Amino acid sequence: xxxxxxxxxxxxxxxxxxxxxxxxxxxxxxxxxxxxxxxxxxxxxxxxxxxxxxxxxxxxxxxxxxxxxxxxxxxxxxxxxxxxxxxxxxxxxxxxxxxxxxxxxxxxxxxxxxxxxxxxxxxxxxxxxxxxxxxxxxxxxxxxxxxxxxxxxxxxxxxxxxxxxxxxxxxxxxxxxxxxxxxxxxxxxxxxxxxxxxxxxxxxxxxxxxxxxxxxxxxxxxxxxxxxxxxxxxxxxxxxxxxxxxxxxxxxxxxxxxxxxxxxxxxxxxxxxxxxxxxxxxxxxxxxxxxxxxxxxxxxxxxxxxxxxxx
Amino acid sequence: xxxxxxxxxxxxxxxxxxxxxxxxxxxxxxxxxxxxxxxxxxxxxxxxxxxxxxxxxxxxxxxxxxxxxxxxxxxxxxxxxxxxxxxxxxxxxxxxxxxxxxxxxxxxxxxxxxxxxxxxxxxxxxxxxxxxxxxxxxxxxxxxxxxxxxxxxxxxxxxxxxxxxxxxxxxxxxxxxxxxxxxxxxxxxxxxxxxxxxxxxxxxxxxxxxxxxxxxxxxxxxxxxxxxxxxxxxxxxxxxxxxxxxxxxxxxxxxxxx
Numbered sequence: 001x002x003x004x005x006x007x008x009x010x011x012x013x014x015x016x017x018x019x020x021x022x023x024x025x026x027x028x029x030x031x032x033x034x035x036x037x038x039x040x041x042x043x044x045x046x047x048x049x050x051x052x053x054x055x056x057x058x059x060x061x062x063x064x065x066x067x068x069x070x071x072x073x074x075x076x077x078x079x080x081x082x083x084x085x086x087x088x089x090x091x092x093x094x095x096x097x098x099x100x101x102x103x104x105x106x107x108x109x110x111x112x113x114x115x116x117x118x119x120x121x122x123x124x125x126x127x128x129x130x131x132x133x134x135x136x137x138x139x140x141x142x143x144x145x146x147x148x149x150x151x152x153x154x155x156x157x158x159x160x161x162x163x164x165x166x167x168x169x170x171x172x173x174x175x176x177x178x179x180x181x182x183x184x185x186x187x188x189x190x191x192x193x194x195x196x197x198x199x200x201x202x203x204x205x206x207x208x209x210x211x212x213x214x215x216x217x218x219x220x221x222x223x224x225x226x227x228x229x230x231x232x233x234x235x236x237x238x239x240x241x242x243x244x245x246x247x248x249x250x251x252x253x254x255x256x257x258x259x260x261x262x263x264x265x266x267x268x269x270x271x272x273x274x275x276x277x278x279x280x281x282x283x284x285x286x287x288x289x290x291x292x293x294x295x296x297x298x299x300x301x302x303x304x305x306x307x308x309x310x311x
Numbered sequence: 312x313x314x315x316x317x318x319x320x321x322x323x324x325x326x327x328x329x330x331x332x333x334x335x336x337x338x339x340x341x342x343x344x345x346x347x348x349x350x351x352x353x354x355x356x357x358x359x360x361x362x363x364x365x366x367x368x369x370x371x372x373x374x375x376x377x378x379x380x381x382x383x384x385x386x387x388x389x390x391x392x393x394x395x396x397x398x399x400x401x402x403x404x405x406x407x408x409x410x411x412x413x414x415x416x417x418x419x420x421x422x423x424x425x426x427x428x429x430x431x432x433x434x435x436x437x438x439x440x441x442x443x444x445x446x447x448x449x450x451x452x453x454x455x456x457x458x459x460x461x462x463x464x465x466x467x468x469x470x471x472x473x474x475x476x477x478x479x480x481x482x483x484x485x486x487x488x489x490x491x492x493x494x495x496x497x498x499x500x501x502x503x504x505x506x507x508x509x510x511x512x513x514x515x516x517x518x519x520x521x522x523x524x525x526x527x528x529x530x531x532x533x534x535x536x537x538x539x540x541x542x543x544x545x546x547x548x549x550x551x552x553x554x555x556x557x558x559x560x561x562x563x564x565x566x567x568x569x
Binding site: 014072077083086087104105107148 | 317318403410
């Protein structure tokens, strides 16, 4: 049984904006799924409909087999939502926010306190349990939203830009936590602008653009579609003239740094062998651009200019 | 988990949150009603009231006690729900409830009971102030408490509907200022409508607050301008209509969903 099944989902806002134009999407139970798309593509509308924060115009939403129209309480009971915007009572202490949320799901206070302590400790917020929300930093508020969404132990956790504005250290600790939650059996759907985040966390991805699913695939399969990858090479010595090596296109960044475009038909081993033959020593190498980001941009560009994309 | 047990836990959570909200800021929520009522008793009851003759067979100070208590209940029940629910909309933490499986009627019941609780506490505070000026002899505890509770419920529902439609903090003060206060002042708190000439006497009968004040006065003092059963019918009728409207608005997501 899929964790989430959307069928011909549409949303037209008052004023005529058509945010979703017949979305069909299935997310399997246990998956760690990325929903990507440019700003205004319809990601947040889709999530808000599933979480009952926005009324759909038409279509069907099922969560673990429960129909949102027929049994909304069952759907809501399965879901945990981490929204993009902070939505707290800023004058409440941290612990009360989490315990109240458990109460809304029918978790008795004694049990809610136990669970709140567990999740606040895991997210490094237990020491702040008596602090009012307004006194927390942005990163703490983001982590608290995760604790709040998990306190009723949902089967499906939806995170809308969970690490926006969070520093890299906290972001990585949040990734590690989310991986653990997923391994323990919780299905996770994530929207993010950090494509590195999607690539390192998620197994499957859907790209939404102009209110429609443009692509839905296994991330590995998707990445294999990249025609070329660009690497940045830091060199030991200066290279005045660009080397001419078949299959590789070089560009100068500065005297000691080169960019090289490697097509799918060639390997990094081949690149290094060719560089060695030409007496060029490489100190380090990195991807110029996140691979998923590159693919994402290609897809969005193709959707924007279909004629050029097919050419 | 049993569905009804889940509802009960959710209802209690909303209620406790609401009670903690207004008790934490008691200086803003409970004390002002006690102070302003003390001033009413001092000025209208003691200083001016002693120069006014008896009203419906009661001393003027005794006559205004039920109205002043009920006025505090009405204002505070309304204010509690309108400000609390609108704040939750404004800061978007209403979403905590909307994403949860709490049914709309439980959400409404939680907020309305919060308004009832504030009305009750303020009513007790104002009654204690009244005791400093006069003796309160209760004619019927049952009727007094029933009118008291039903009135608080009715105006809590009114506050809820106001909050649903409100788009700014200005919107939550318009109804109390331009509708609630005039209705309360013209609802027989300070005078018997028998004193009014036509057409004002008949017009006063269209004011629902009049029925509540008179029913409460009957409960406390055994006198009323109007028959008790009409008062109860009107209060219950308004509660039914406002509750149905509130649930309809919640179901449609008016003011809280797009």
